[in-house]
Amino acid sequence: MYEPKHPIALRAFALATALTLAACKTTEPPAPAPALEPTPPPAPIVAPTKPAPPPPLFIPARPTAERIDEPLVRAAGNYAVLMNQVNLIAAESIRSSKHLNQTMDGLTQVYSPSLGPALLGYGALIGAQQPEFVEGVIETARSQGIDSVVYQLYVDPDYAANLSGAPYAAAQIQNAWASDIAAVSRASEHIKSQSYSLQKQKQWKKMRVDSRSDRLEVLSRSQSTRFNPPHATAEKIAITGTIRASDVGGDQKRQQFWQVYGRNSPPRTQTFRSQYKGAMHRKALTLSALEILGATSSESTQWIENYMTSPALTQCVNTARLNTEQCIAAGHFKYEDAFCIAEHQLKEISNCLSASTL
Numbered sequence: 001m002y003e004p005k006h007p008i009a010l011r012a013f014a015l016a017t018a019l020t021l022a023a024c025k026t027t028e029p030p031a032p033a034p035a036l037e038p039t040p041p042p043a044p045i046v047a048p049t050k051p052a053p054p055p056p057l058f059i060p061a062r063p064t065a066e067r068i069d070e071p072l073v074r075a076a077g078n079y080a081v082l083m084n085q086v087n088l089i090a091a092e093s094i095r096s097s098k099h100l101n102q103t104m105d106g107l108t109q110v111y112s113p114s115l116g117p118a119l120l121g122y123g124a125l126i127g128a129q130q131p132e133f134v135e136g137v138i139e140t141a142r143s144q145g146i147d148s149v150v151y152q153l154y155v156d157p158d159y160a161a162n163l164s165g166a167p168y169a170a171a172q173i174q175n176a177w178a179s180d181i182a183a184v185s186r187a188s189e190h191i192k193s194q195s196y197s198l199q200k201q202k203q204w205k206k207m208r209v210d211s212r213s214d215r216l217e218v219l220s221r222s223q224s225t226r227f228n229p230p231h232a233t234a235e236k237i238a239i240t241g242t243i244r245a246s247d248v249g250g251d252q253k254r255q256q257f258w259q260v261y262g263r264n265s266p267p268r269t270q271t272f273r274s275q276y277k278g279a280m281h282r283k284a285l286t287l288s289a290l291e292i293l294g295a296t297s298s299e300s301t302q303w304i305e306n307y308m309t310s311p312a313l314t315q316c317v318n319t320a321r322l323n324t325e326q327c328i329a330a331g332h333f334k335y336e337d338a339f340c341i342a343e344h345q346l347k348e349i350s351n352c353l354s355a356s357t358l
Helices: 007-024 071-091 097-111 115-127 131-144 146-155 166-198 212-222 231-240 250-260 279-292 298-307 311-330 335-356
Strands: none
Touching: 071 097, 071 115, 071 166, 071 231, 071 298, 097 115, 097 212, 097 311, 097 335, 115 166, 115 279, 115 311, 115 335, 131 146, 131 166, 131 279, 146 279, 166 279, 166 335, 212 311, 231 250, 279 298, 311 335
């Protein structure tokens, strides 16, 4: 190859060579940009799965033949016997000395330890006929479980009073109690009026009293006598049972229940100052709830019987009995027995019941 020797020629040659080499150099393509991984789509938001609601709760009715012996039915039956006796007294006049003794004998039930349970059993079954309360109890048991609700009823005296529908049920119980107490007071006034008129009648004004020891023995025994209602009375009460909102025969059942107590329908609704939170109201509602849940069978008898004791009412009744005995012992004429019935067997008992249901 020719190489020029002149300096300028040499530089020109070098430049030409460099240009030739540069022109012949292969141009490499630029390196590709690194591939970006695609961003995954956001995970779908899945709402938490709600547990399925518990199925509807059905409480099967127990056979009437079994319910007759349950404590609530027996107690409510005793109350029916007493109130029919009270209503009869207010509707008739004293006809003879024998009739007056029969009246006194029929009223000895008010001095029995069965009076408090009778009042509560009656109230409890009234509460179990109020659909608002019935549905409130059943809905609570559906969501929490029957065993859980029954346990709360056993351990918490206020539990039933705070269930849905309880205020309405308590008001209906109070209506019945107040109406019956008023009936006892009316019977008292009726007999007291007769005691004054009898002493003016020829056949009565000199009629001496019969054996005081026999009469006092009857009164004394009554404080420990526990009564049981007639089978037919208990059967009619047992048939009624719980009345739900969907019970198409509810009105007929309710009417049959009230007929046992000498009524064609429930007592007329009244307005009371009480908020239905007294001990007797709470007990009645607790027993109502147990009745609604079918938890008043033989397995619960002992607990229910213990629960239905009413010490304050029992003490008041014992005082009324002692006052009756003193009144009977002090009497000389038979018409004075009518006054003792009015003033102590009826009026004092009316006061005792009023005080216990506040």
